[in-house]
Amino acid sequence: MSASQTIAYNPDYDGPIISVRGLRNSFGEQVVHDNLDLDVRRGEIIGVVGGSGTGKSVLMRSIIGLQMPNEGEVEVFGQHILGKSDAETIEIRKRWGVLFQGGALFSTLTVAENVMVPIREFYPDMDREFRREVAKYKVCLSGLPPDAAPKYPSQLSGGMRKRAGIARALALDPELLFLDEPTAGLDPIGAAAFDNLTKELQQTLGLTVFLITHDLDTLHAICDRVAVLADQQVIAVGTIDELLALDHPWIQEYFNGPRGRMASSGKKMLG
Amino acid sequence: MSIPSDFVEETAEDGAVTLHFSGDLSIASIGDLPERLRDFASQAKRLDISGTGYVDTVGAWLIHRTARDMEAEIVGADDDAERLIAAVAGADQATEIRPDALNPVVRVLGEIGESTALAFTTLTGLIGFFGAIMVGFFRLVRHPGQIRWNAVIQRFDVVGVRALGIVGLMSFLIGLVIAQQGAVQLRQFGAEVFTVNLVGRLTLRELGVLMTAIMVAGRSGSAFAAQIGTMKLTEEIDAMRTIGVSPIEALVLPRFLAAVIMLPLLGFYASVVAIIGGGLLSWVELDIPPATFFARIREVVPLTDVYVGLVKAPVFGAIIAITGCYQGMQVKGNAEDVGKRTTAAVVQAIFLVIVLDAFFAVFFSWIGWN
Numbered sequence: 001m002s003a004s005q006t007i008a009y010n011p012d013y014d015g016p017i018i019s020v021r022g023l024r025n026s027f028g029e030q031v032v033h034d035n036l037d038l039d040v041r042r043g044e045i046i047g048v049v050g051g052s053g054t055g056k057s058v059l060m061r062s063i064i065g066l067q068m069p070n071e072g073e074v075e076v077f078g079q080h081i082l083g084k085s086d087a088e089t090i091e092i093r094k095r096w097g098v099l100f101q102g103g104a105l106f107s108t109l110t111v112a113e114n115v116m117v118p119i120r121e122f123y124p125d126m127d128r129e130f131r132r133e134v135a136k137y138k139v140c141l142s143g144l145p146p147d148a149a150p151k152y153p154s155q156l157s158g159g160m161r162k163r164a165g166i167a168r169a170l171a172l173d174p175e176l177l178f179l180d181e182p183t184a185g186l187d188p189i190g191a192a193a194f195d196n197l198t199k200e201l202q203q204t205l206g207l208t209v210f211l212i213t214h215d216l217d218t219l220h221a222i223c224d225r226v227a228v229l230a231d232q233q234v235i236a237v238g239t240i241d242e243l244l245a246l247d248h249p250w251i252q253e254y255f256n257g258p259r260g261r262m263a264s265s266g267k268k269m270l271g
Numbered sequence: 272m273s274i275p276s277d278f279v280e281e282t283a284e285d286g287a288v289t290l291h292f293s294g295d296l297s298i299a300s301i302g303d304l305p306e307r308l309r310d311f312a313s314q315a316k317r318l319d320i321s322g323t324g325y326v327d328t329v330g331a332w333l334i335h336r337t338a339r340d341m342e343a344e345i346v347g348a349d350d351d352a353e354r355l356i357a358a359v360a361g362a363d364q365a366t367e368i369r370p371d372a373l374n375p376v377v378r379v380l381g382e383i384g385e386s387t388a389l390a391f392t393t394l395t396g397l398i399g400f401f402g403a404i405m406v407g408f409f410r411l412v413r414h415p416g417q418i419r420w421n422a423v424i425q426r427f428d429v430v431g432v433r434a435l436g437i438v439g440l441m442s443f444l445i446g447l448v449i450a451q452q453g454a455v456q457l458r459q460f461g462a463e464v465f466t467v468n469l470v471g472r473l474t475l476r477e478l479g480v481l482m483t484a485i486m487v488a489g490r491s492g493s494a495f496a497a498q499i500g501t502m503k504l505t506e507e508i509d510a511m512r513t514i515g516v517s518p519i520e521a522l523v524l525p526r527f528l529a530a531v532i533m534l535p536l537l538g539f540y541a542s543v544v545a546i547i548g549g550g551l552l553s554w555v556e557l558d559i560p561p562a563t564f565f566a567r568i569r570e571v572v573p574l575t576d577v578y579v580g581l582v583k584a585p586v587f588g589a590i591i592a593i594t595g596c597y598q599g600m601q602v603k604g605n606a607e608d609v610g611k612r613t614t615a616a617v618v619q620a621i622f623l624v625i626v627l628d629a630f631f632a633v634f635f636s637w638i639g640w641n
């Protein structure tokens with residue numbers, strides 16, 4: 001690579017994809033995370049749950065380097081990334097895609113152009129015609145109808161915008177996908193379709209998915225493990241059955257409340 | 272690191288060509304392979320990818336597309352590659368990057384037509400908007416209990432009080448410059464004492480109010496458009512309507528009242544500060560002491576000059592508020608539109624203010640207020 005201090009990407013690394021140790025985040029007086037640990041394994045879909053305002057989005061922002069924590073270590077693909085400059089982490093950032101809570105599509109570009117932006121930034125030498133083709137199939141791959149590609153984000157519905165966001169997050173064929181509440185605000189059919197899409201992409205592309213969600217159906221349907229955020233920490237990580245065996249009041253309330261029971265019985269009926 | 276992808280061609284005895292691919296077929300390693308495959312002249316019968324390493328969707332797409340265009344068969348794909356190729360093949364649909372572009376002549380003609388139509392719709396829109404403001408105004412006059420005093424007072428503060436500093440500084444400098452230029456030119460005729468007339472009449476009659484209007488258009492007209500436009504985007508305005516709050520009464524009228532009431536005050540203040548600036552320069556440059564200067568001002572400036580300024584100012588204020596709020600209400604779609612509308616609000620406000628100023632000049636000389 002050109003810059004000698006650029007962190008190289010090591011394809012043979014097979015430890016945890018994300019490893020967070022002793023993370024502390026605070027905004028003024030308010031402490032959001034304190035001594036938080038989390039490991040994400042290769043190839044899994046990990047669901048991150050927690051009440052509103054417990055710092056799920058802030059955790060994601062810390063991992064992808066948008067939020068500088070007060071203390072702690074974050075490793076992604078086995079590389080320390082905190083405090084590194086954008087230029088140093090470019091090889092790492094090529095390997096992940098992010099879907100923000102609000103979609104965060106560039107409003108002055110069409111959906112297909114949105115997908116082309118990361119490709120152009122990270123692979124400027126790619127053949128122009130080929131780049132356009134890639135953008136087009138990515139749009140279709142994310143489950144949008146072909147006529148959505150030349151539309152502007154403001155011309156799309158909420159669910160379509162989420163899919164367009166996925167298409168952009170997948171632009172670089174990442175190994176790691178961050179999704180911040182992807183099904184929030186979608187109708188149940190749209191949400192289920194989105195779950196299927198995530199699962200399908202994970203299986204086809206071998207993705208690891210860091211999935212922040214409030215959606216119990218999503219947790220039951222596609223998550224391999226669930227991490228529970230409460231009291232400024234990840235209080236438990238495991239499959240839903242493992243979590244149910246714990247008698248933490250919030251976890252019991254969350255999974256055994258009326259909605260939690262419905263979602264799990266729905267799953268039993270299907271499976 | 273990834274191994275760059277490559278291909279070699281092999282021709283069998285019966286003339287059928289096979290392309291053997293090697294290396295990783297991924298976005299990072301694909302390099303100039305797409306160009307080379309496109310420039311590859313002959314048709315291949317088979318694409319052999321048994322020699323490849325890591326394959327991602329970009330590589331799968333390249334293979335799929337090449338196979339499609341050459342009507343070739345893909346051989347040697349392992350399970351992963353096969354699944355990926357099937358996935359991208361399913362996503363292979365005719366589509367576009369941007370909406371269709373028109374031919375240039377039609378486009379230019381269309382744009383001329385559109386901007387002409389836009390000029391007229393903007394004009395009628397502004398007049399209609401003014402009507403809506405008046406309706407809201409008279410409704411509030413009949414039900415004074417519903418006036419949002421808090422909002423109105425807050426606007427007074429933002430539009431008027433907070434502009435005092437910048438308007439004062441600007442006017443002071445303008446007063447200085449007029450006096451200085453006047454002194455230099457009039458001295459050639461030995462008439463430098465007329466500098467006082469120049470400063471007094473010009474600022475009270477024309478420049479005080481005009482420059483203030485331009486400043487307020489840039490400061491507050493743009494803010495009106497941007498604030499209301501952003502609220503439009505976040506559906507706040509729709510929310511207001513459904514709750515039964517009229518956006519005209521809640522958002523537009525306070526701004527309209529603030530601009531209409533504050534502009535005469537600011538304009539008069541600006542004229543006074545400009546006269547002080549001119550007086551200071553006259554004192555230093557022409558040795559006219561302040562007492563004499565102000566006595567001369569009272570002699571040479573007719574009271575009608577003050578009236579001229581004060582009659583124009585509320586009209587200019589109304590223009591600024593109407594264009595700002597109107598453009599804000601027209602925002603739709605995306606954040607870029609807020610920027611466009613804000614610019615349009617300022618440009619239209621300043622343009623209309625200057626056009627009206629010319630009409631006022633003709634009108635006042637016609638009624639004999641020279």
Ligand SMILES: Nc1ncnc2c1ncn2[C@@H]1O[C@H](COP(=O)(O)OP(=O)(O)O)[C@@H](O)[C@H]1O
Pocket residue numbers: 027032050051052053054055056057058059
């Ligand atoms: N930039 C910021 N400045 C101040 N406080 C913030 C900021 N970002 C997040 N917070 C606070 O951190 C807490 C966690 O936020 P967030 O991670 O967005 O919650 P959620 O778990 O719902 O995604 C909230 O209480 C929020 O108010």
Ligand SMILES: [Mg+2]
Pocket residue numbers: 056057058101180
């Ligand atoms: Mg959040």
